[in-house]
Amino acid sequence: MLVENTRSGDIVCRYGGEEFVILMTDLSTEMAYERAESLRKQFASMKIEFEGKLLSSTFSAGIACCPSHSTNSEHLLMLADAALYQSKARGRNCTSVYWPESTPHIPAD
Numbered sequence: 806m807l808v809e810n811t812r813s814g815d816i817v818c819r820y821g822g823e824e825f826v827i828l829m830t831d832l833s834t835e836m837a838y839e840r841a842e843s844l845r846k847q848f849a850s851m852k853i854e855f856e857g858k859l860l861s862s863t864f865s866a867g868i869a870c871c872p873s874h875s876t877n878s879e880h881l882l883m884l885a886d887a888a889l890y891q892s893k894a895r896g897r898n899c900t901s902v903y904w905p906e907s908t909p910h911i912p913a914d
Contacts, residue, residue: 806851810844824889826882834870834902841866841900849898865892866900874903887911 807817807825816828827844829837845866853860867889869881888903895901905911 806848807844810847820882826885832870834868834873837868837870838900838902841868845898845900863898865889865897867892867903868900869903884911 807827811817811827812829814830816826818826820826827841829840832840845864849861849863851861867885867887869875869884869888871881874884875881884903888901891901891903891907892899903911
C-alpha cells in the first residue's frame with residue numbers, strides 16, 4: 806500500500822519490526838505532513854476480510870525534515886522517531902511533526 810501510493814522518487818523501506826520509513830524528497834514540512842496524513846487515511850479506510858470478519862488497522866506517523874530539523878540522516882531518524890512517539894502519546898492513528906519545543910530532551914546534531 807505504501808509503495809503504490811508514493812511518488813516514483815520516494816523511498817519506502819522497513820526500518821524495524823513494525824516501523825517503516827518513507828524518504829520524501831523536495832517537499833516542505835507542510836507537504837510532507839499532508840502526504841503522511843493522506844497515506845494514513847487511505848490505510849485506515851482499507852478493509853480486509855478474514856474468516857468472515859472485516860478487519861482494519863491504523864498507523865501513527867512521525868515527521869522530521871532536512872534541513873529545517875537536521876542535516877544528519879541518523880539524527881533525522883531519531884527526530885522522526887520522537888515525533889512518532891508524540892503521535893502514539895496523542896492516542897495513535899495520527900501524524901506528528903517534530904518540534905524542538907515539544908521534545909526538548911533530543912540533543913541537537
